Amino acid sequence: MSVETTPADRQGRSRSEELKTLTILWAIFTVLGVIFALIVPHHLMGPSASNTMTEVERTFTMFSVASAPVAAVVWALAVYSLMRWRRRGAWKEGDPDGPPLRGHGMTSGIWIFLSSALCLFLLIWGLAALSKVDSAAASGATPLEIDVTGQQWVWTFSYPSQGVESDQLVLPVNRPVVFKVTSDDVIHSFWLPEMGIKVDANPGVTTSTSTVPDRLGLYHVRCAELCGLLHADMETNARVVTSDDFDTWIAGQGGHA
Amino acid sequence: MTTADIYKTDPSPVAPHGGIMRRLNVGTGIIAGIVLAVVANVLAKKLADGHTHEPDVRAVFTMFGWAVGFLLGMGAFTGPFRWLVGRDLTHADELFLAGKDQGVGRYFRFTTDHKVVGIQYLVLVMVMLGAGGSMAMLIRTDLISPNSGFLGPQTYNSLVGLHGLTMILATIIMVTGPFGNFVVPLMIGARDMAFPRLNALSFWLLVAMLPILYSAAFLGGIPMGWVGYTPIADQGPPGVDAYMMAILVFAVSTAVAGMNITTTIVTMRARGMTWTRTPIFVYGVLASVVLALPAFPFFMAAELLLFVDRVMGGGFYVPNRGGQPWLYQNLFWLMGHPEVYVILIPAVTALMELTAVFARKPLFSFRIAVLSIIAIVGLSATVWAHHMFASGWAPDLNGPFMLTTEMISIPTGGLFLVILGTIWRGRIWTAFPMMCTYAMLWNFIIGGITGIYLSDVPLDYQLHGSMFVTAHFHYTLMGAGLTGAMGALGYWFPKMTGRMLGNTPAFVSFWLVQIGFNVTFLGMFMVGLQGQPRRVVHYDASFHTGNTISTLGAYCIGIGMLVLLYDVISSWRHGDLAPMNPWGAKTLEWTVPNPIPLENFAVLPVVTEDAYGYGEEPVPESEPEPVPASAGAEADVPGAPA
Numbered sequence: 008m009s010v011e012t013t014p015a016d017r018q019g020r021s022r023s024e025e026l027k028t029l030t031i032l033w034a035i036f037t038v039l040g041v042i043f044a045l046i047v048p049h050h051l052m053g054p055s056a057s058n059t060m061t062e063v064e065r066t067f068t069m070f071s072v073a074s075a076p077v078a079a080v081v082w083a084l085a086v087y088s089l090m091r092w093r094r095r096g097a098w099k100e101g102d103p104d105g106p107p108l109r110g111h112g113m114t115s116g117i118w119i120f121l122s123s124a125l126c127l128f129l130l131i132w133g134l135a136a137l138s139k140v141d142s143a144a145a146s147g148a149t150p151l152e153i154d155v156t157g158q159q160w161v162w163t164f165s166y167p168s169q170g171v172e173s174d175q176l177v178l179p180v181n182r183p184v185v186f187k188v189t190s191d192d193v194i195h196s197f198w199l200p201e202m203g204i205k206v207d208a209n210p211g212v213t214t215s216t217s218t219v220p221d222r223l224g225l226y227h228v229r230c231a232e233l234c235g236l237l238h239a240d241m242e243t244n245a246r247v248v249t250s251d252d253f254d255t256w257i258a259g260q261g262g263h264a
Numbered sequence: 265m266t267t268a269d270i271y272k273t274d275p276s277p278v279a280p281h282g283g284i285m286r287r288l289n290v291g292t293g294i295i296a297g298i299v300l301a302v303v304a305n306v307l308a309k310k311l312a313d314g315h316t317h318e319p320d321v322r323a324v325f326t327m328f329g330w331a332v333g334f335l336l337g338m339g340a341f342t343g344p345f346r347w348l349v350g351r352d353l354t355h356a357d358e359l360f361l362a363g364k365d366q367g368v369g370r371y372f373r374f375t376t377d378h379k380v381v382g383i384q385y386l387v388l389v390m391v392m393l394g395a396g397g398s399m400a401m402l403i404r405t406d407l408i409s410p411n412s413g414f415l416g417p418q419t420y421n422s423l424v425g426l427h428g429l430t431m432i433l434a435t436i437i438m439v440t441g442p443f444g445n446f447v448v449p450l451m452i453g454a455r456d457m458a459f460p461r462l463n464a465l466s467f468w469l470l471v472a473m474l475p476i477l478y479s480a481a482f483l484g485g486i487p488m489g490w491v492g493y494t495p496i497a498d499q500g501p502p503g504v505d506a507y508m509m510a511i512l513v514f515a516v517s518t519a520v521a522g523m524n525i526t527t528t529i530v531t532m533r534a535r536g537m538t539w540t541r542t543p544i545f546v547y548g549v550l551a552s553v554v555l556a557l558p559a560f561p562f563f564m565a566a567e568l569l570l571f572v573d574r575v576m577g578g579g580f581y582v583p584n585r586g587g588q589p590w591l592y593q594n595l596f597w598l599m600g601h602p603e604v605y606v607i608l609i610p611a612v613t614a615l616m617e618l619t620a621v622f623a624r625k626p627l628f629s630f631r632i633a634v635l636s637i638i639a640i641v642g643l644s645a646t647v648w649a650h651h652m653f654a655s656g657w658a659p660d661l662n663g664p665f666m667l668t669t670e671m672i673s674i675p676t677g678g679l680f681l682v683i684l685g686t687i688w689r690g691r692i693w694t695a696f697p698m699m700c701t702y703a704m705l706w707n708f709i710i711g712g713i714t715g716i717y718l719s720d721v722p723l724d725y726q727l728h729g730s731m732f733v734t735a736h737f738h739y740t741l742m743g744a745g746l747t748g749a750m751g752a753l754g755y756w757f758p759k760m761t762g763r764m765l766g767n768t769p770a771f772v773s774f775w776l777v778q779i780g781f782n783v784t785f786l787g788m789f790m791v792g793l794q795g796q797p798r799r800v801v802h803y804d805a806s807f808h809t810g811n812t813i814s815t816l817g818a819y820c821i822g823i824g825m826l827v828l829l830y831d832v833i834s835s836w837r838h839g840d841l842a843p844m845n846p847w848g849a850k851t852l853e854w855t856v857p858n859p860i861p862l863e864n865f866a867v868l869p870v871v872t873e874d875a876y877g878y879g880e881e882p883v884p885e886s887e888p889e890p891v892p893a894s895a896g897a898e899a900d901v902p903g904a905p906a
Contacts, residue, residue, distance in 0.1 A: 051793040063726045067717065074713040081680060081709050085702055088687045089694070098624070098693050098848055104879035105625035105690040115629055115681060122677040130670050133720040134663060140722045188656075193496040194589060196654065196729050200795030203726045207655045209590070210495060211583030214656030216725075227804075231654075231729030231797045233424075233489045235496055236417050239800035 025091075032083035033076070040075025044068060053201065056226055056247060059140055059218040060203035066136050073125065150183040150217065157188070157195030157208035160237040162228055171262035176228055176245040178220045179253035185217040196232035199245055205231055220247045286360060288339035290372045290471075296337025297330045297472070304329025320575045323483060323505040331472040331513055338468055339374045343461050362460070364862055374468060376460030379860060382446025383760065384467050386753075389438045390829070392474075393746075396430035397825055399423050404784075404818035407811045411802045420801040421487050422503065426480065428490030429507070433477075433514055435741055436556070436603065437470070438749045439610035444525055444549040446760055450853035451543055453534025453871065455863040458527040466521035473513040480506035489799055491600070492566075494581035494592040498573050505574060508567045515564035522553035522560075534852065536871035543851050543875050544633050548613025551637045552606045555644065559602035566595035590657045597648035605644045607741055609637055611748025612679055612708075615701045618755045619686045621849040622698035626876035628685025636678030643672045653721050654728040662721045669719035676712055680705070695847075696770040700751030703778045707743025711736060714789070732792025735785040743781060750777075750828070757835070758842030762858040766839055769831035773824045780820025787813035850875040 048067045055061045092105075153176075154165045165172040178184055188197045190208035197216070198205040201224075206216040230241035248256065257263070308325035312318045335341065342361075346353055353361070362377045363370030370380050403423055406414040415423065449457055457463045480486050484501025488494075492511075497504050529550045533542060570592070572578035579585025581592050613633075620627045627633060646668045653662050683701065692698065714736040717723050727733060757765040791810035796803050803811065845854040852875075856864055 048793060051790055053794070059722070060726070063722055066720060066723055070713075070717055070720065070723070074716070078709045078713060081684065081705055084684045084687070085705050088690070088692060089702070092623075092687075092690055092692050094691050094693045097695070098622075100848065102624070103691070105623055107626055107877070107879035108628060108685070108688065109626045109876075110629035110631070111685070114685065115632055118677065118681045119674065122674050126670050126673055129716060129720070130667060133666055133670070133722070136720070136722045137663065137666075140725070193499065194493055194655075198729065198797065200726070200730075203722075205654045205725050205728060209583075209656060211588075212656070227795065229795070229797050232493070233421065233487075233496070233799040235487050235499075236421070238421070239417065239797075239802050 028091075029083055029087050032087055033079050036079030036082050037076045040079055041072050044071030044075055054222065055201070055203070056222045056224060057199075057202035057204070057218040057220045060201060061221075062136055062140055063203040066132065069132065070129065073129065077122075077125065148182050150185045151179065152185050152187065155186050155188045155197050155208065156191060157197065157230065157234070157241075158191035159193065159235050160230070160241040162197070162230075162241070162243050166257070166262065169257045169262035171257055171260040173260060174243060176243065177253060177256050178245065178247045179250045180223055180247050181219065181221055182250070183217060183219045185215060187213050187215050189213045193234050194232050195230045195234045195241065198229045198231040199226065200229060201226040202245075207232060223247050223249065285339055285342045285357065288337065288342075288374065289369070290338065293334045293336075293338035293468075297334030300333025300336070301326045301330040317575055317577060319502045320505050323502040324509055324571070324575055327476045327479070327506065327509040330476065331469075331509075334472045335465075335468060340461075340465055340468055342374070359862075361464075362456075362862060374461075374464050376456070376464050377862065378445050378449050378457045378460065378463060379760075381457075381463050381467050382442050382444075385437060385441030385445055386760070388467070388470060389434055389441060389749075390832070392430055392434035393438070393825075394829070395478075396427050396434060397822060399427035399430065400818060401822050403427060404815040406801065407803070408815040409812070410805045410808055413802075415801060417801045418485055418487075421489075421799065422481060422485030424799050425486040425489045425492075425507075426478070429477065429510075431741075432490060432603070435607045435745050435749075436518070438607075438746070439614055439752060440521070440525065440549050440552050441467075442760075443545075443614065443752050443756055444553075444610065447756055447853050448525065448546055448549055449528060449532070450759075450856060450860070450864055451546055451851050452529060452532060452537060453852050453865065453869040454528065454532040455865065455868070457524055458532055459524045462520050462524045466517045466524065469513055469517035469520070473510050473517070476506055476513060477510035478506075480504075480510075491596060492570070492592075493596075494570065494573075494589045495583065495587075497570060497592075498582055504570075508570055508574070511567045512564060512571075515560045515567075518553075518556050518560050522557045525549060525553045526557070534869045534871050540630070541871050541874040543617060544627060544630065545610070545613045545617040547634055547637055548610040548616075551613075551641050552610045555602050555609075555641050556606045559599045559606065559645070562595050563599035566592055566599075569595075590652075590655065593652055593655060593657070594648070597651045598645075600651060601648045602644045604737075604740065605640055607745045608748075609640065611745045611752070612683075612704070613637070614752035614755070615704055615748045616679075616682060616686070617851070618697045618751060618847075618849075619683055619701050620876050620878065621755075621847050622693045622695060622701075623687050623690025624693075624848075624878045625686055625688075625690040626878055626880070628682050628688070630874070630876070632678050633682040636675035636682070639675035639678075640672060643668060643675070647672065650719055650724070653724045666719055666721050670716060673712065673716055680709070695754070696765065696767065696774060697751040697755040699771075699774050700747050700754065703774070704744050704747045704751070707739055707747060707778075707781070711739030711743055714739065727792065729798055730792040731788045731796045731798055734798050735788035735792055738781075738785050738788070743785070747778075750774075753832070755847070756853075757832075758846050759853055759856075759858070759860075761836050761839075762842055763835055763839035764842050764846065766831045766835045769827050769834075773828035773831060776824025776827060777821050778824075780817045780822075780824055783817030784814045784821060785817075787811065787817060850877060 045068060048071060049064055052064055055064055152167060154167060156163045161174060163172060163174060164176050188206050188208045190210045192210060195208040196205055197208050202218050202220060204216045204218050206214045224247055226245040228243045228245050230238060234241065304325040305322055308322040312321040343353060363375040363380050371384060406412050406420060445463065480503035483503040483506055485503045486507050487500045488496040492507055529546055569580040573580050573582060579587040581587045581589050616627060616633060647665060649661055649665045650669045718727060718736060754765050754770060787810045791807040794807055796807045842858055844857055852869055
């Protein structure tokens with residue numbers, strides 16, 4: 008049941024003109040969003056120091072690019088509605104109402120189909136990335152195993168095959184490394200921000216995570232779970248060095264290669 | 265006819281006016297609470313003298329004594345007590361309890377009128393938001409520079425936890441409390457809630473809870489954040505007992521309130537108000553409490569086990585006694601994720617309700633709105649372990665939980681569709697409540713998209729426990745939830761107080777809060793991506809810029825909130841008197857006069873169509889004739905004398 012309440016100012020414009028303006032707005036927002044997505048996250052996360060982090064940054068950028076058109080639909084509609092349909096002044100008794108549009112099967116159908124398709128795409132992408140991350144250390148050279156123990160408020164790294172224990176993390180470049188993580192007291196969370204890996208250090212159990220560091224440099228180990236008074240101080244250095252420097256360091260610590 | 269009418273013959277000549285019951289108020293409640301707290305403390309000292317758990321036993325006894333004493337002194341148990349001794353409440357007693365002819369005093373008593381309870385909730389929510397907001401200001405001030413030294417680590421950690429818990433509790437009740445209690449009975453054409461005394465009980469339990477919660481600050485603080493993870497909670501000072509007891513009291517309150525609201529909505533809708541004619545906000549409130557009813561007992565159970573650990577020497581969560589911290593995390597998040605939607609759904613549906621009014625259009629696709637809400641409620645119970653991707657618990661389940669979590673984005677998109685469709689070609693009146701709808705669209709799309717990042721397991725490994733997560737959930741709970749509640753406040757303020765909310769200060773506050781909000785949390789996304797962990801009292805110099813931006817934004821929010829507070833107080837006291845229906849809305853609450861009479865409707869309304877018939881021809885009025893009991897087809901003027 009339709010009622011002719013279309014105000015005069017609206018009759019001049021055709022439907023296609025309306026869609027055209029909307030599409031332009033949407034395209035502008037999408038382009039801005041994509042540019043933002045390609046530059047900003049990567050810049051903030053910094054250069055990746057492991058294959059895991061490369062994957063994380065790639066996924067983050069990909070998701071941002073995929074979300075840009077979605078956010079743009081919402082923003083374009085919101086901005087357009089304010090530009091075109093905003094009433095000047097307050098509502099008064101007797102003012103005409105908007106058109107009695109109670110739904111539009113086609114619009115709803117397209118909306119739900121597209122959001123489901125996008126959701127499915129993100130899911131498949133995520134599962135693929137997950138399996139890639141999980142199998143990262145399984146390939147290539149024999150992984151270096153490191154036992155990580157958190158306690159209030161220091162990290163201890165022990166290299167069982169080398170017989171070395173240290174409060175600094177030193178990793179050889181391009182060699183897979185597996186961290187076996189546990190805690191002596193409360194829950195901590197072992198985080199290498201530049202390498203994109205994190206796993207909780209739980210008392211009484213051992214959890215594990217792995218990666219392949221692929222860039223020389225000085226990085227951080229941080230605790231990502233509130234663990235009491237000095238939680239903020241529970242951080243140390245992670246150094247990625249060449250294989251030779253690693254052997255030298257092990258020897259210097261009294262270990263054997 | 266109420267129960268009181270049926271049992272109005274009161275045989276007892278001793279106290280015809282109810283005697284002592286009429287002398288009870290919040291003052292006697294506080295006195296009785298303190299007395300019982302002292303008694304319980306002494307008793308606990310006798311019981312547990314010298315025992316390892318003595319401080320904890322004394323703390324929980326004292327808090328329990330306070331809560332019971334306060335409620336006793338308030339007169340919360342008058343009804344059951346009178347029933348036990350065989351003298352039921354008379355009609356005059358019921359009217360007294362409903363606050364008839366008591367002026368302002370009724371806000372300080374155990375008053376059962378849903379409108380009084382709604383206003384009480386509104387004030388309580390504002391007090392809690394003020395407390396939580398002040399803590400946020402202290403936290404942000406500390407973080408203005410890498411090593412400000414403004415707060416010590418112990419104070420900082422406690423503040424982070426108390427800010428979080430205060431805000432979570434406040435946002436859980438911020439829509440269903442004030443508006444669910446005040447507006448929903450009016451909206452469905454009822455005279456009161458189904459269980460008015462339980463309604464009052466749910467509110468006064470919260471008042472009893474607040475001193476318990478904040479006593480944590482004087483009992484050594486809480487070292488473990490609002491999530492209360494174990495085993496650090498097992499080791500904590502008696503402040504943790506305060507955390508635990510506050511949650512137990514809160515859980516009872518939400519159970520009582522949820523049961524009451526559910527019963528009211530399901531059984532007390534006006535004649536003719538079928539489910540397709542029930543306003544969407546009523547659905548939102550119903551979904552919220554129906555979701556909370558099964559979810560919150562998990563939290564309660566988690567805290568009861570912690571109670572056994574801390575007070576009685578149990579070891580549910582202590583690894584070297586065979587306990588398991590992951591058990592706590594699972595129980596906690598079984599509540600914790602549904603809780604997000606407990607907060608969001610009523611806020612978003614309040615905005616849907618007012619968007620239809622301010623766009624002068626029917627709600628776009630009512631059916632999708634309802635189905636989306638149902639889908640979100642269902643799915644939200646299946647996603648909890650996405651909070652535990654990085655915990656190491658059950659890595660094999662990460663894939664399935666990623667699936668369920670990402671699926672929630674589909675019905676959430678449905679909510680956006682409904683609002684955007686309603687705006688489409690509307691005649692949009694951008695008054696303060698409608699501005700909140702637009703702000704929600706902006707904020708919630710950012711909060712939603714960043715939520716999808718976090719549902720992705722490899723990304724979550726990197727982002728979990730970082731400031732990115734903090735920024736994300738503030739975008740949802742504050743950017744969408746609190747903004748929705750502010751829209752609801754602006755929209756229903758005229759009906760709740762009889763006065764209009766001042767426009768200019770509301771406008772100023774809106775821009776200060778929304779700009780400040782986006783500055784604060786975009787800055788927080790920035791440092792999160794750079795690698796700053798959550799809940800740290802100081803941080804690496806490389807995060808300085810983002811943190812300073814966040815702090816300046818937070819001050820901006822603080823000033824904006826003060827402006828809104830000023831607006832609410834000054835409008836409440838001497839704002840313009842509101843007409844009966846200032847927005848020209850079609851829901852039933854706008855058909856009752858200001859001030860609203862005690863039992864709302866002189867004659868209960870009969871509903872013949874839904875409340876969204878904007879731009880449609882009115883249903884032709886037919887001759888009044890006897891209406892079959894099942895469906896009301898006539899008399900479309902609700903509240904008209906029969």
